[in-house]
Amino acid sequence: MQVCIVTGGNSGVGLMTSVGLAKLGYHVFIACRSHSKATKAIAYISQKTGNPNIEYLPLNLASLESVRQCVELFLAKNLPLNILINNAGIFNGHGVTPEGFELIWGTNYLGHFLLTYLLWDKLQESAPSRVVMVSSDLALKPTTIKWDLFVKSTPFNFIELYNQSKLCLLLLTRQLYQQSSHVTVNAVHPGFVQSNITIGHRLSKFFGIGISPKKGCYSSLFCATSPDCELITGKFFDPKGKEIPLPPLALNNQLCQQLWEQSLDWTGGNKPVGTQIINYDGTDEVWGPYSLNLTPEEIATIRQHIFKEVLPKPPIKVLLISALTALFKLQFGSIMLLFVQCYKRQFYMERHLDSPQLLQLCKDENLLAIIRKHLGDNLRLWRSELWVNYPSRQLIPFWHRDIYPKLLSGEGKTINIYIALTEVTARNGFEYIPKTEAENCPRQITDPFSGNHFYKVPNSVKNQVIPVVLQAGEFVLFTDQVIHRSVYNSSGKVRLSLTLRVAQDTVKILPGYSPIYDQPLSLSN
Incomplete structure (x- = not known):
């Protein structure tokens, strides 16, 4: 039985991704903020698939401390981890995270960075295993990494931070792909989905715009489960599973390494903290x-x-x-x-x-x-x-x-x-x-x-x-x-x-x- 974690698996594309994994008989953990929404999602998935192995992990990606607690809870179960799907994200919002980072980027990228980093050893122990980053075609728009925006409150143009967060997920995909031959890491663009991420997405289905969450999860499931993706890694796929050429920034190995090292500094990585006793x-x-x-x-x-x-x-x-x-x-x-x-x-x-x-x-x-x-x-x-x-x-x-x-x-x-x-x-x-x-x-x-x-x-x-x-x-x-x-x-x-x-x-x-x-x-x- 494959063991999977899906962030934001309680609604939209994440919920349909969880349904798809459950249909295959996998053990699925839904990682999200709301216990009540997770409970409803688990009941829905179990009813649709008959799979009893669906569980909830509390996770607020905006809080690095919540990410650490989520990882501790999962590791305490002493299970393998075969599939990690970093699906959750926010499109708009203003403010900073509890650690002082810009809210959109801190949620979409930095929380997922720490989650993946802390689970990386478990993923390698469970190899062959797979990681899927849910990015966006908007990641192709930035022409540079705007470091200064990540440590400030959200500006008026919040879309720029969304684009930057999805670009950083592509850089993370490339960096992780170079670190292990036993864990495949790919990114996907789910398309314009009729989800609940914004009011526009919620209303889109009434105007016949976009695709359903069921179709939106295709590329995630393709990268996570398809035998055709068993040896494919470091790539970016569109909603139909076709490869999208990575932008030049994501192909810059030096920039990928720089983001990796800076992210380690910002999150503390998994280095021991507070173990010294000094008189x-x-x-x-x-x-x-x-x-x-x-x-x-x-x-x-x-x-x-x-x-x-x-x-x-x-x-x-x-x-x-x-x-x-x-x-x-x-x-x-x-x-x-x-x-x-x-x-x-x-x-x-x-x-x-x-x-x-x-x-x-x-x-x-x-x-x-x-x-x-x-x-x-x-x-x-x-x-x-x-x-x-x-x-x-x-x-x-x-x-x-x-x-x-x-x-x-x-x-x-x-x-x-x-x-x-x-x-x-x-x-x-x-x-x-x-x-x-x-x-x-x-x-x-x-x-x-x-x-x-x-x-x-x-x-x-x-x-x-x-x-x-x-x-x-x-x-x-x-x-x-x-x-x-x-x-x-x-x-x-x-x-x-x-x-x-x-x-x-x-x-x-x-x-x-x-x-x-x-x-x-x-x-x-």
Whole structure:
């Protein structure tokens, strides 16, 4: 019995493809978002074919985490995988995926890339096996890969992203075809199908336009099951199973390899993440890890609140008042910070002021007990920063120290607290230079507003850097002597963290830089 996975197998071409596979007696897994729609589809397929071996796999291709969970569920069944049909897709829509990628391209291509990549070993173990990419003739339109569009929200011309996503599936087809002689990989154009992908497709059958989903699945079934395709791989077929010449971009092996490597970076591939355990003993002015006085469930609730309520809803009124105030007082540092927050949308200042959940983190018992060991009892939180490190975008990558000589004055100690609200790894968090190597890093430039220094780090020193690795709910302390930077996020997962700047009450916080407020928050009993 052949074992098959069909993404989007609950409706349209995917449903008819699943029916065709079930008629052959295959074990078919329908991978889609909706459990209720999958249940109806399974009942329909079983009634049409009499095949009892039809199952559901939850899968949201827009979410890389959902893709990983889907693969884990399938692999746990300890079955072979003979046929993978990457059929699901969206034609329109606006926004970004949970990991920050453009929604159409992230769903149609990147989700399928990770799914195929994580199942590739299983496909090879089950060989001879077959992969079918449902592309489109619109993949022939682009003349270049528009990389910058993939890491932004959907533009007004969403069709361009659809075309790019289908072109990327052709490049993936060619790349995979070159990696294995035991797994055939082909792409198909199903034609203009009377499906539910858009309103136009839904209405097309009333106007006699297009073909039925049953006819639209012909080329998918042809590539997946026909003996004639047993040795054919790396090709592109039309709705009737006739070969379509691949566009020059898909025949460019260097471009195929570039997309492959970039996709691995964006998704994290199947490389292990978060397996390191590092203790920071203060030798390099870093201490930890310590744990908050919160359960994993409480951390998850706060994290969900931040993603759903805090990040999408900036305090517009407060920001506007702050901008006008800063402009009136000619506080250029404040204006610059406001610009960075609004432009990057990954850096959020002082959000504990409008979020009881974040304030709960700032006043955590375990957190305050550790800080008091370094600073004593009279503590003031003078600044907080909420950071979101998406795989699709790069946080500020410069090597720097958090000294802030133009923001603080007076005698007294300060400390920085870095709190992990998601898993922090060597591939999505930050790294620092050992104290013994810091003197080998020449100062490159100084921030005129904060006074912080930025450093040029030789390659010999970069080889000595130490990553910060934490579980959600853990934190480290570090002083202003630590040279550090955010790493490029190649984990395929969003990293959310909260950085707190705490000082003794003898330290004066100078006004004119923080974009939200000037008065520090007391953390004393």
